[in-house]
Amino acid sequence: MTDTAAERAVRARRAHAPELVDQPLHRLGHGLDNVAFGSAGLVLRVANGRDVRREAELLKLLAPRLPIPIPVPVFADEAAGVLGYRPLPGRPLLGRAPAPGTAALLGRFLRDLHAVDPAAVDDFLERDDADPAEWLDDLEGPEAYLRVVRSTVPPRSPRRVVAHADLGAEHLLDDGSGVTGVIDWSDAAVTDPALDFARLYRDFGPSFLDETLLAYGGLSDAAPRIEFFARCAALEDLAYGRRTGRREYAEAAQRSFAWLFPL
Structure with missing residues (x-):
């Protein structure tokens, strides 16, 4: 059985931010390719696929070069297909x-x-x-x-x-x-x-x-x-x-x- 997006987000949070396991998880939004959840100052973006490592590397490379903030990854969980980053305002x-x-x-x-x-x-x-x-x-x-x-x-x-x-x-x-x-x-x-x-x-x-x-x-x-x-x-x-x-x-x-x- 395929895990739901929420289950994948919870699993990635447990692995990479265990201090937040008792915090509520709330759905932020979704599009064609992703579902995003929030949990106590952390965004957990669950991809339809599992390849989030390449996007994480791209964001790290681009962030210091651009005049508008972009997400800076806290972790990229390839097994769960979850990218974690601090939320941006707005x-x-x-x-x-x-x-x-x-x-x-x-x-x-x-x-x-x-x-x-x-x-x-x-x-x-x-x-x-x-x-x-x-x-x-x-x-x-x-x-x-x-x-x-x-x-x-x-x-x-x-x-x-x-x-x-x-x-x-x-x-x-x-x-x-x-x-x-x-x-x-x-x-x-x-x-x-x-x-x-x-x-x-x-x-x-x-x-x-x-x-x-x-x-x-x-x-x-x-x-x-x-x-x-x-x-x-x-x-x-x-x-x-x-x-x-x-x-x-x-x-x-x-x-x-x-x-x-x-x-």
Whole structure:
């Protein structure tokens, strides 16, 4: 019988933080790939798979190089598939408006992240071709929007950088005055830099994207790929929200259609 996520979290806590075994364990949230629990000042993020060691090594390497805090692992339990780290302040920006200056800060964050030498992460990051044509596989949604996506597939980019690759509002923590953390690096890869702008465009719109790119220093020829990946990501979130009952995802995706699909 497969252990539940909570059982795996409890087992990892017992092994790595035995002083907390009598503390309550509460569910913080979940996504497609992870379930997160909290316990007395410790986050226990349980992966669908078990390979958390590589993500832990990535976080340790990146944390001192970035202008926004990211989780710093306390432990990585490969047997249980649990990553433990101290919580960062704030709550996800999903469904909320970002504070002034957020776009510029994220532009500088991405500039520093993408400047990391891919050779430095060879041992713990996979390379992703980010072939736009492959994003059409299993894509679902309203037919009018699918026609737009199918008719605007851009060519693949040869450029590769160290990328978060899932940088949406749900992974940006904010305390009301600004971004306080970037979480969930389980999809990080050496891949097309356009991926790190696509979900920002999806979630916050064209003006936010322009400000982010200005602070980043520009990304020539990336506009068609950013738009394409953003459209696909919006349709994916719409389907996910409807399938799981997570209304916040479906509603955010539907709001983004105003600028992603001006039909």
